Amino acid sequence: MFSLHLPRERLLEAYRTMQTIRSFEERVITEMGTGDIPGSTHLYAGQEASAVGVCMHLTDEDYISSTHRGHGHCIAKGCDINAMMAELFGRVTGTCGGKGGSQHIADLRKGMLGANGIVAGGAPITCGAALSAKLRKTDRVAIAFAGDGAMNEGAMAESLNLAKIWMLPIIFVIEDNGFGEATANEFVSAGSFVRRAEGYDIPSAEVDGTDVFKVYTAAGEAIERARAGGGPSLLHVHVPRYYGHYSGDPDTYRTPEEKKIMRQEQDCLIKFRNKVSVEDLVKGSALEAIDAEVIAAVDESVKFARNSEFPPASALTTDVYVKYV
Amino acid sequence: MAKISFRQALNDALRLEMARDPRVIMMGEDLTGGAGGNGVKDAWGGAFGVTRGLLGEFGPERIRDTPISETAFIGAAAGAALTGMRPVAELMFVDFAGVCLDQIVNQIAKFRYMFGGRARTPLVIRATYGAGTRSAAQHTQAFYPIFTHFPGLKVVIPSNPYDAKGLLLQAMRDDDPVIFLENKMLYDTMGEVPDGSYTVPFGEAKVVRDGKDVMIVAIGRMVKIAEEAARKLQADGISACVIDPRTTSPLDEDTLIEFAEEIGRVVIVDEATPRCGMAADISAMLADKCFDSLRAPIKMVTAPHTPVPYAPNLEDLYVPNADAVIKAVKSIIER
Numbered sequence: 001m002f003s004l005h006l007p008r009e010r011l012l013e014a015y016r017t018m019q020t021i022r023s024f025e026e027r028v029i030t031e032m033g034t035g036d037i038p039g040s041t042h043l044y045a046g047q048e049a050s051a052v053g054v055c056m057h058l059t060d061e062d063y064i065s066s067t068h069r070g071h072g073h074c075i076a077k078g079c080d081i082n083a084m085m086a087e088l089f090g091r092v093t094g095t096c097g098g099k100g101g102s103q104h105i106a107d108l109r110k111g112m113l114g115a116n117g118i119v120a121g122g123a124p125i126t127c128g129a130a131l132s133a134k135l136r137k138t139d140r141v142a143i144a145f146a147g148d149g150a151m152n153e154g155a156m157a158e159s160l161n162l163a164k165i166w167m168l169p170i171i172f173v174i175e176d177n178g179f180g181e182a183t184a185n186e187f188v189s190a191g192s193f194v195r196r197a198e199g200y201d202i203p204s205a206e207v208d209g210t211d212v213f214k215v216y217t218a219a220g221e222a223i224e225r226a227r228a229g230g231g232p233s234l235l236h237v238h239v240p241r242y243y244g245h246y247s248g249d250p251d252t253y254r255t256p257e258e259k260k261i262m263r264q265e266q267d268c269l270i271k272f273r274n275k276v277s278v279e280d281l282v283k284g285s286a287l288e289a290i291d292a293e294v295i296a297a298v299d300e301s302v303k304f305a306r307n308s309e310f311p312p313a314s315a316l317t318t319d320v321y322v323k324y325v
Numbered sequence: 326m327a328k329i330s331f332r333q334a335l336n337d338a339l340r341l342e343m344a345r346d347p348r349v350i351m352m353g354e355d356l357t358g359g360a361g362g363n364g365v366k367d368a369w370g371g372a373f374g375v376t377r378g379l380l381g382e383f384g385p386e387r388i389r390d391t392p393i394s395e396t397a398f399i400g401a402a403a404g405a406a407l408t409g410m411r412p413v414a415e416l417m418f419v420d421f422a423g424v425c426l427d428q429i430v431n432q433i434a435k436f437r438y439m440f441g442g443r444a445r446t447p448l449v450i451r452a453t454y455g456a457g458t459r460s461a462a463q464h465t466q467a468f469y470p471i472f473t474h475f476p477g478l479k480v481v482i483p484s485n486p487y488d489a490k491g492l493l494l495q496a497m498r499d500d501d502p503v504i505f506l507e508n509k510m511l512y513d514t515m516g517e518v519p520d521g522s523y524t525v526p527f528g529e530a531k532v533v534r535d536g537k538d539v540m541i542v543a544i545g546r547m548v549k550i551a552e553e554a555a556r557k558l559q560a561d562g563i564s565a566c567v568i569d570p571r572t573t574s575p576l577d578e579d580t581l582i583e584f585a586e587e588i589g590r591v592v593i594v595d596e597a598t599p600r601c602g603m604a605a606d607i608s609a610m611l612a613d614k615c616f617d618s619l620r621a622p623i624k625m626v627t628a629p630h631t632p633v634p635y636a637p638n639l640e641d642l643y644v645p646n647a648d649a650v651i652k653a654v655k656s657i658i659e660r
Binding site for chain 1: 350386387389391392394396398399400401402403404405406407408409410412424427428432433435436437438439440441443444445476477479499500505575586624644
C-alpha cells in the first residue's frame with residue numbers, strides 16, 4: 001500500500017502529528033476539569049488521520065479553514081501548540097491574543113484561516129482564498145474542512161457550485177463523524193455526499209478516515225489535481241468522534257458499547273502502529289520515543305499557557321479595526 | 326470640473342482604482358450582465374448601470390459575474406480579502422443581505438478581533454438601498470442601521486456625486502471592511518466631480534448648509550429632502566443648518582455635538598424605520614452628550630414602523646419628505 005512509498009521520516013512525522021493532536025485533546029479534557037479553560041471546547045480526538053493525511057501535502061503557503069472542531073486542523077497545519085494552548089486558556093500569548101478561543105482559533109501566517117463557530121461558515125471564505133491563489137497565479141490550494149452537518153447548509157451548496165464554475169483550487173474535506181451535534185447524520189442527510197458532489201461534476205470519493213495512508217492517498221490525488229488547474233474535489237471522510245459534541249456533552253445518545261468498539265476498531269493511531277509494524281517500516285521503540293516527546297511538549301504547552309498573562313483590560317477595545325477614527 | 330451623475334461618479338471611482346491597483350477585483354450578480362449569452366457581453370453593467378464598461382477594460386478575471394449565491398460570493402470576497410486581494414462585492418439590493426448576513430456580521434466583521442488583530446479584510450460591499458422605485462418591501466429597505474450596529478464594519482452612505490466618488494475611493498483603499506450604500510433614487514443626480522482620484526475621509530460630517538435656528542441631520546437621500554426643507558424654512562424666516570454625517574460608522578460625533586450645542590435644536594431625518602435606527606442612535610448620543618445645551622426635544626423624522634408598501638400613494642407617504650421635516654422643525658421652533 002501507499003505506506004511503502006512514504007519515506008521513514010514522513011511516516012514518523014505523520015505519527016508525531018496524530019499523536020500530538022490526540023495528546024493535546026486529551027490534555028484539554030483534563031484541563032477543562034480544573035476549570036481554568038473558559039467556556040467549552042470541541043475535541044478532534046479520533047479524527048486525527050483526516051487532518052494529518054490531508055495537511056501532509058500542504059505548506060504554509062496553502063490555506064485551510066476549519067470547523068468548531070479546529071484544534072486538530074491547526075496542529076496538522078503547523079500551528080504552535082504553546083500558542084494554541086494559551087489561546088484556549090484565554091491568555092495574551094495565545095494564537096489570537098486570547099480573543100478568539102477554541103472556536104475561533106486561527107493563524108494566518110500558517111495559512112490557517114480560522115476555526116468557525118458557524119457551521120459551513122468557512123466554505124465560502126475558503127473559496128475566496130482559492131480564488132486569490134488562482135488570480136495571483138500561484139499553485140497554492142485551499143482546503144475547506146467541514147463536518148457532515150455542514151453538508152446540509154446552504155453555504156456549502158453555494159460554495160460547491162461556485163468552486164466548480166470558477167474551477168477553484170479547493171478541496172472540500174467533509175469529516176463525517178456520524179453526528180451533527182447530537183443528531184445522527186443518517187437521520188438528517190438525504191442521498192449521499194459523494195453523489196451530491198457528482199451533481200456539480202466535482203470529483204469526489206469516500207475515504208476511510210481511520211487510516212492515514214488512505215486519507216493521504218485520496219487527498220494527494222485531489223490536491224495534485226487542484227494545483228494543476230483541475231478544479232475542486234470533495235472527500236467524504238468517515239471518522240470516529242471520541243468525545244461528545246463539546247466538552248460538556250455527556251454523550252448519552254451513543255451507547256457505551258458502541259463507543260468502546262469504536263475506540264477498539266477505529267483508532268487511527270492503533271491502525272498506524274499495526275500497519276507499520278506488519279510492514280516492518282518503523283520500530284516500535286521509535287514510536288514510543290515520539291510518544292514521550294509529544295507528552296512532554298503538551299506538558300510544556302500547558303505550563304506556557306498557565307504562566308502567561310490574561311490580556312490587559314486595554315485589549316477589550318483594540319483590534320476591531322485597522323484604523324477607525 | 327465636469328458635471329456628472331452619481332452613477333458615473335461611482336463608475337469613475339471603480340475604474341480609476343482598478344487601473345491603479347491590480348489587487349482590486351469585483352464580483353456580483355450581473356456586474357456585466359450577459360455573461361454566457363449569445364448577445365451583448367456587457368448588456369447591463371450592473372442592475373443600475375454602475376459597472377458598465379468595466380468588463381471591456383479589465384476583463385472577466387477581475388470583473389466576475391457570479392451565480393445568484395450571495396453567501397458564496399460575499400464569503401469568497403472575504404476570503405480573497407484575507408489572502409491579499411482587495412475585492413469589491415456588489416449586493417444588487419441590500420435586502421439580499423438577508424441571505425448572507427452570516428458572512429457579513431459573523432465572519433467579515435469579526436475576523437480582526439477574533440484573530441487578535443492579525444487579520445486585515447480590505448473588502449468593500451456595495452449595495453443599493455432605499456424606497457421610491459415602486460418595488461414594494463423586499464427591494465427597498467434602508468439596512469444601514471443594522472450594519473452600523475456591528476463593530477468591525479464601516480458604513481458609508483454618500484448623498485451626492487462628489488462624495489460618492491471620494492468615499493468609494495477611500496473605501497477601496499481602506500484596510501477594513503466597508504459597507505457602501507447607494508440610494509437608487511440618487512443615481513441620476515448630477516454634480517460637479519473632479520476627473521482624477523481623490524478621497525473623502527470617513528468619520529467627517531459635512532456641513533451642507535449653515536444655519537442658526539435648527540440643526541437638521543440627514544443621511545443619504547434624506548440630505549436632499551433636508552435641503553429642500555431648509556430652503557422652504559428660509560422663506561418662513563427660519564435658518565436651518567443641514568449636516569450630512571456621510572458615514573454612520575465611524576460617526577462624526579464631534580461635529581454633531583458641536584453644532585447641537587451651538588444651535589440647541591435638533592431634527593434628525595432617517596429613511597430607515599424608527600426603532601434602533603440612525604435617528605434614534607444619534608438622538609440618544611446627543612441627549613447624553615449635550616442635554617444641557619438643548620432648548621427643545623430632539624425630533625426624529627423617519628419612515629413609519631412598517632415594511633415598504635407597493636401602492637404609489639402609500640410609498641410616497643412612507644418616505645420622509647420636506648413637509649414632514651418642516652413640521653418637525655416648526656414643532657420645536659415655536660415652543
